[in-house]
Each structure stands twice: as C-alpha cells, then as structure tokens.
Amino acid sequence: MSSTTKLEVIVLVFDGFELLDLFGPIELLSFLDEVRFRYVSEFGGSIKNKVGLNLDTEKMTLGEICDILLIPGGQGTRKVYLQPSFINYVKSYAENATYVLSVCTGAVLLSETGLLNGRRATSNKRSFDWVSSTNAKVDWVRQARWVVDGKYYTSSGVSAGMDMVLGFISDQFGQSKAKDIAYKIEYHWQSDSNKDDFA
Numbered sequence: 132m133s134s135t136t137k138l139e140v141i142v143l144v145f146d147g148f149e150l151l152d153l154f155g156p157i158e159l160l161s162f163l164d165e166v167r168f169r170y171v172s173e174f175g176g177s178i179k180n181k182v183g184l185n186l187d188t189e190k191m192t193l194g195e196i197c198d199i200l201l202i203p204g205g206q207g208t209r210k211v212y213l214q215p216s217f218i219n220y221v222k223s224y225a226e227n228a229t230y231v232l233s234v235c236t237g238a239v240l241l242s243e244t245g246l247l248n249g250r251r252a253t254s255n256k257r258s259f260d261w262v263s264s265t266n267a268k269v270d271w272v273r274q275a276r277w278v279v280d281g282k283y284y285t286s287s288g289v290s291a292g293m294d295m296v297l298g299f300i301s302d303q304f305g306q307s308k309a310k311d312i313a314y315k316i317e318y319h320w321q322s323d324s325n326k327d328d329f330a
Contacts, residue, residue: 137165141197141224143240144170144178144188145217147207152234153180155293156201159300162312169197171224173217181206191220200228203292204235204255211240212265218243232284232299234292241283242266250280255288256329274330276321287327294321 140160142153160166172178175190202221211217222244225231233241238254239262241247248268253275255262263271272278277286277295279302286295297320301309306322313320 138198139167140199142170142201144172145207145211146179147205148180148203149205150180151289152203152292156296159296193223196227198229200224200231202233202237202240204237208236208239212243230282234286235288238285239265242269251278252285253278253287274327276327277324
C-alpha cells in the first residue's frame with residue numbers, strides 16, 4: 132500500500148462500543164496522507180457508547196469496498212454478535228476490505244462471520260475465554276499483543292489496538308513512519324506483537 136494512495140477507512144460501530152478501541156486507532160490512522168473515515172452502523176443514525184458519547188453513522192450497505200475496515204470491541208459485542216443480520220453486514224464489509232483490523236472483543240464479530248476459520252487471531256485477555264469459546268475453528272492465540280494472518284489484524288484488549296495499528300502502519304508504510312507517529316503523540320509503542328504482559 133503506497134503512502135500516496137487515498138485511503139478509505141470504514142469504521143463499524145454499534146451501541147456500547149469501547150471508546151479507545153475506536154478513537155485510539157483513528158488518531159493513529161489520521162496521520163496517514165489523504166485518509167477518509169466513514170462510520171457505519173446497521174440502521175445508521177446516532178450510536179451511543181458506554182459513556183454516553185453519540186456518534187453519527189451511515190446505514191450499512193452490502194458490497195461496499197474499502198481499504199481498511201476497523202472493528203472496535205466493547206460490551207456491545209455481547210449483544211450484536213448474536214444478531215445474524217448484523218454479522219451478515221460484518222462479513223460483507225470484511226470480505227470487500229483490503230485489510231481488516233479488529234480491536235479487543237471486536238474479534239468475536241469477525242469470528243462469527245467464519246472468515247477467521249483456520250486462521251490465527253487474538254482478543255482481550257480479560258474476555259479471551261468467552262471470545263475463544265464462540266468459535267473453535269479459529270486458532271486463538273492467547274499470548275500475543277496482536278496477531279496478523281493474511282489481511283486480518285486482531286489485537287488484545289483496548290490499548291493493544293493502538294500497538295496493532297502502529298504495527299499495521301509499520302508493515303504497510305514502513306517502521307520509520309510508525310515510529311514517527313508514535314513520537315508525535317508521545318506514545319510508547321509496544322512494537323513486539325508477541326510481547327503480551329496481560330496474557
């Protein structure tokens with residue numbers, strides 16, 4: 132992926148999403164050149180997170196193509212992962228994205244689509260037993276800050292999403308770009324994806 136390519140990032144949102152899961156990665160991706168962010172939910176309109184922040188969203192549509200799909204986690208995942216219509220949208224967006232980045236328990240939404248079957252993935256270690264129990268066909272990795280398998284990037288809990296996104300930026304745009312972004316926001320990047328102090 133060239134740093135001169137205009138990127139479209141679609142952020143999949145639902146009631147009860149985790150604030151840092153979404154806005155941490157968005158902050159980091161915003162340092163890339165010419166990035167367009169779109170926020171989508173199943174029915175569109177205002178989506179509320181657990182602390183009462185409202186986010187305006189577009190209604191999901193099937194077959195949309197984007198460069199990056201970002202899937203946050205949060206308590207809301209425990210409700211929407213049981214909704215087939217919602218998961219059908221997740222599958223459509225993930226299949227048509229060049230890269231898919233899931234943070235924390237967002238991995239359970241991706242897992243429910245079947246697209247992680249036979250692939251390695253991780254999730255929040257405080258919720259790992261629940262997430263991994265939802266789909267035994269995924270090779271769940273407990274000891275990992277984040278995991279990459281093909282176009283799929285999955286991270287451990289909350290702040291790990293920022294490390295994962297910097298890892299993604301390093302992979303696609305070079306390590307110096309990732310380090311420069313981390314420096315600009317005064318963030319200590321855990322650049323070793325296998326170093327997981329919380330497993």
